Amino acid sequence: MGKAERIHQAIARSLGTAILSGRYRPGDSFEGEIEQSLALGVSRTPYREAIRILVAKGLLESRPRAGTHVTPRARWNLLDxxxxxxxxxxxxxxxxxxxxxxxxxxxxxxxxxxxxxxxxxxxxxxxxxxxxxxxxxxxxxxxxxxxxxxxxxxxxxxxxxxxxxxxxxxxxxxxxxxxxxxxxxxxxxxxxxxxxxxxxxxxxxxxxxxxxxxxxxxxxxxxxxxxxxxx
Missing domain, CATH: 1.20.120.530 (GntR ligand-binding domain-like)
Structure with a gap:
């Protein structure tokens, strides 16, 4: 359990840093969780948990059928x-x-x-x-x-x-x-x-x-x- 926590936090940090640095821009779409987790070499569970962290911090939004996108900067919780x-x-x-x-x-x-x-x-x-x-x-x-x-x-x-x-x-x-x-x-x-x-x-x-x-x-x-x- 502790190891899984470290993995999903590391993924959240990596993706969050990429968003904040401008590598991903508002409106950019993330690929499906299967493709992303395979690219990162992790299972779907820690990747899904990392996405939830980023959604909670306002950096991403995830909607059924619309997928996961980077939100406008105004919605980012910059004081987190x-x-x-x-x-x-x-x-x-x-x-x-x-x-x-x-x-x-x-x-x-x-x-x-x-x-x-x-x-x-x-x-x-x-x-x-x-x-x-x-x-x-x-x-x-x-x-x-x-x-x-x-x-x-x-x-x-x-x-x-x-x-x-x-x-x-x-x-x-x-x-x-x-x-x-x-x-x-x-x-x-x-x-x-x-x-x-x-x-x-x-x-x-x-x-x-x-x-x-x-x-x-x-x-x-x-x-x-x-x-x-x-x-």
């Missing part, structure tokens, strides 16, 4: 953590990266402002520990990137707004993959820890306006760093 991972496995389009940071710029400064007003001492301590781990491990390591994601997640949770907190996985994935991308293309990328510390200091001080401004600055610099690494 897997879709973000597949996008950044290649060379993402600068407009996509800009759009991602514009979305974060709408959500995270406002969230930091709310967190400054509503955070608990336990949440402040969780942020402090995340920053300590970021400093200890660095963002070139898995542990450091996990700590970075947890810091941003803690801010969303500290808003005590369930709708905002539900965005934690998407925001965390965006943080993770843009950081991985920068690390992949820059041997010595700029250290973003000072901006994170500034956001934390404002939240800890319950200064909502400053928290908003510091998060805005953090995202501005992160966007500049990411764009500088794009081809």
């Amino acid at each position: 953590p897997d879709v973000l991972a597949w996008t950044f496995s290649g060379e993402p389009d600068v407009n996509f990266v800009r759009g991602l940071f514009e979305l974060r710029g709408i959500i995270e400064p406002a969230a930091a402002s709310l967190a400054a007003r509503r955070r608990t001492e336990e949440q402040v301590e969780a942020m402090r520990q995340s920053l300590a781990a970021m400093e200890r491990y660095g963002l070139s390591t898995e542990d450091g990137r996990t700590a970075d994601q947890q810091f941003h997640r803690s801010i969303l949770e500290a808003t005590h707004n369930p709708a905002l907190a539900s965005l934690a996985s998407s925001v965390g994935a965006a943080v993770d993959w843009t950081t991985r991308y920068k690390q992949r293309h820059q041997l010595l990328p700029r250290d973003p820890l000072p901006e994170h510390l500034a956001v934390f200091a404002a939240i800890e001080a319950s200064d909502a306006d400053r928290a908003h401004g510091e998060m805005d600055e953090l995202l501005r610099l992160a966007f500049e760093d990411t764009v500088a690494t794009l081809p």
